[in-house]
Amino acid sequence: MSAPSTGQLGAVKFSRLSKRALILGLTATQLVTIGLGAVPLVVALYQGSGALYAIPVLVLTAGAALVPWGGRHLIDWVPIAASWAWRTATGQLHYRARITNRQVRPRPAGTLALPGDTAALRQYTDPVTGGVLVHDPRAATLTVLIPVTHRAFVLLDPGEQQRRVTAWGRVLATVSRSGHIAALQVTERTLPGSGASLADWWHAHGIDDGSFASRTYADLIDRAGPAGEQHATTIALSLDMNTAARGIRAAGGGLRGAAAVLRQELETLMIALRAADLTPGDPYDPGRLAVHLRTAYDPALGPALERHPTLGRELAAAGPIAVTETWGNLRADGGYHCVLWISQWPQARTYPGFLAPLLLSSGVQRTVSLAYRPVRTDVAVRELRRRRTGHLSDAAQRARMGQTTDATDQAELSDVLQQEADLAAGHSLLTATGLITISAPDVEQLEHDIAAVAQAAIQAGLETRRLWGQQAQALARTILPG
Numbered sequence: 001m002s003a004p005s006t007g008q009l010g011a012v013k014f015s016r017l018s019k020r021a022l023i024l025g026l027t028a029t030q031l032v033t034i035g036l037g038a039v040p041l042v043v044a045l046y047q048g049s050g051a052l053y054a055i056p057v058l059v060l061t062a063g064a065a066l067v068p069w070g071g072r073h074l075i076d077w078v079p080i081a082a083s084w085a086w087r088t089a090t091g092q093l094h095y096r097a098r099i100t101n102r103q104v105r106p107r108p109a110g111t112l113a114l115p116g117d118t119a120a121l122r123q124y125t126d127p128v129t130g131g132v133l134v135h136d137p138r139a140a141t142l143t144v145l146i147p148v149t150h151r152a153f154v155l156l157d158p159g160e161q162q163r164r165v166t167a168w169g170r171v172l173a174t175v176s177r178s179g180h181i182a183a184l185q186v187t188e189r190t191l192p193g194s195g196a197s198l199a200d201w202w203h204a205h206g207i208d209d210g211s212f213a214s215r216t217y218a219d220l221i222d223r224a225g226p227a228g229e230q231h232a233t234t235i236a237l238s239l240d241m242n243t244a245a246r247g248i249r250a251a252g253g254g255l256r257g258a259a260a261v262l263r264q265e266l267e268t269l270m271i272a273l274r275a276a277d278l279t280p281g282d283p284y285d286p287g288r289l290a291v292h293l294r295t296a297y298d299p300a301l302g303p304a305l306e307r308h309p310t311l312g313r314e315l316a317a318a319g320p321i322a323v324t325e326t327w328g329n330l331r332a333d334g335g336y337h338c339v340l341w342i343s344q345w346p347q348a349r350t351y352p353g354f355l356a357p358l359l360l361s362s363g364v365q366r367t368v369s370l371a372y373r374p375v376r377t378d379v380a381v382r383e384l385r386r387r388r389t390g391h392l393s394d395a396a397q398r399a400r401m402g403q404t405t406d407a408t409d410q411a412e413l414s415d416v417l418q419q420e421a422d423l424a425a426g427h428s429l430l431t432a433t434g435l436i437t438i439s440a441p442d443v444e445q446l447e448h449d450i451a452a453v454a455q456a457a458i459q460a461g462l463e464t465r466r467l468w469g470q471q472a473q474a475l476a477r478t479i480l481p482g
Contacts, residue, residue, distance in 0.1 A: 009158040009352065010165075014345035015415040016408075030065040033075045037061025071343065071465050084327070084469040092116070093472075095323040113319030114293070118476045123286070123315060124255045126263065131283025132315065133259055134480055140241040141182045142258045143480060144266055145289065147281040148233045148273065154356055165352045167276035174272040175237075176374040176428035180247065180265060182240035185371040185481040188359060191230045191295055191302040229362060230302065234292070235273075235280070237266055238481050287313030294318050296479045297332035299365050299439045323472070329446060330471040335439050336446045339467050339474035340453065342434030346461030347411075357459035358436070364449045367437040369478040372430045380419075380429040388416045436464065437478045 026034075038061075040054035064074040087093055095115035112121045112134070122135040124142070134143040153161060175184045208214050239262040241248060251257035270280045284292065290313050295302045297320040305312045312318070320332040329338040346354060359368060375383070391413040395405045423429060438453050440446035450466075457464045467474045 009162050011349040011351050013349045014347065015419065016347065016412050029075055030073065033061050033065040070468065080469045093325045097321045113317055115320065115323045116472045116476060124259065125286065126259045128263060129283055130285055132286045132289050133262065135255060141238045142241060142262050143236050143238040144262055145234050145236045145284040145292065148235050149279045154353055161352060164277060171272045171276055172372060172430060173428060174268060176430060178265060179376065180240055180244035180261065181374055182238040183371050183373045183481040185236040185369060187234045187367060187369045187478065189232045189367045190365055191232065191299050192365065236481050237269055239265060286315040290315040290318035293479065298335045300334050300441060325472045327469055328466060330475055334441065336443055337475055338438050338446055338450055339471055339478065340436040340464040341467050342436065342462050343465045344463035348461065350461055354460050358456045361456045364452055365439040366453055367478055369435045371433045371481050375429045375431060377423065380423060384416055384420050391416065435474055435478045437475060
């Protein structure tokens, strides 16, 4: 589709985060908590005694259900705290590579040397493309990673930007159409540069004739290279092996059949990416995936691996040697990491490119990951109908109680009605999850960079929250979709 004749970039509006409320803005968890607290009072009133002791129980449960803290209600912290306590008691907050006779113990063939939940991941090499596929047996997904290069979006004129936005919408529609894709994850990373790429470009294209201009340019490259940053964009495409079971059986079954189905989906995606003026590369082979994993856990290794292309390409040993998770961050080898969740997208109408303050900020090692998950049409219709019914029921209940519906509830209802209209028009529904990982060499620098990223997110109109007690799982999701 060509750009609009006006040459103007159209504004967009994001839906609000659904509260999943059942009645009067209360979620099922809140209602159950209050109900459990009310049981002793009802029993005491029925028996005619003990009400004095039952009232504090109701007050405590109601407080847990209604009092917010840290962006959540107190009751919502219970599963997070329980999981943290369990992992603390079972020693899952610390990971150390097993060492035997001063050598890392060999791992079983096909496994990845990753900690925590990612230890269950397996690797499979596609016999046709030679790319490495990551198999998650628990989630029944098969994932392939490809690099993507593109022109700077902010440097394009408004008409071209609008055309790119429309083309990217077609890419997402292509992913949703088959019904076999579990997730498409776009990751943009910044890593410290070694200067090798600049030096290679100069040796290939520069004119080293000994002139003053030549010497000055070469000196600038030598000085700027190590102080620069690398920006790398990758797309991970995950196949849902359950929904694609029929196609997998037709292709021979097992991982070989799944690889054939994923290969077809990848070819379709790459055609759509090229139509959107994006340049996809070949799927990651074991060596490139090994570098991807190593630099994700320890970004400081990036310059050394770039200067020595033959090192660090062993996928079976690509994981970290030591990982220690705390309540608010995670340390992996020589790097400290903290993951922020984009809890709310811009609520005012905004223009594509609004992420520029976050993506173009310099001096911070960060990874921005956007995971798009297609929702089946029948599931989306049921969910939207439930949400619409909930909003209308709440409005009716408030009217009977003499209360008015606030602007936030009206805006959420408008979002639901718009999504239903989009589904009726033949569009697909995708859920988007945004995670930002900040990496630094020490805790002090990490906290400083977290504040800088949070400020850049505010400039982009985003609301971010630190994922307390969930850093290891969140970091794994930014590396590979799950």
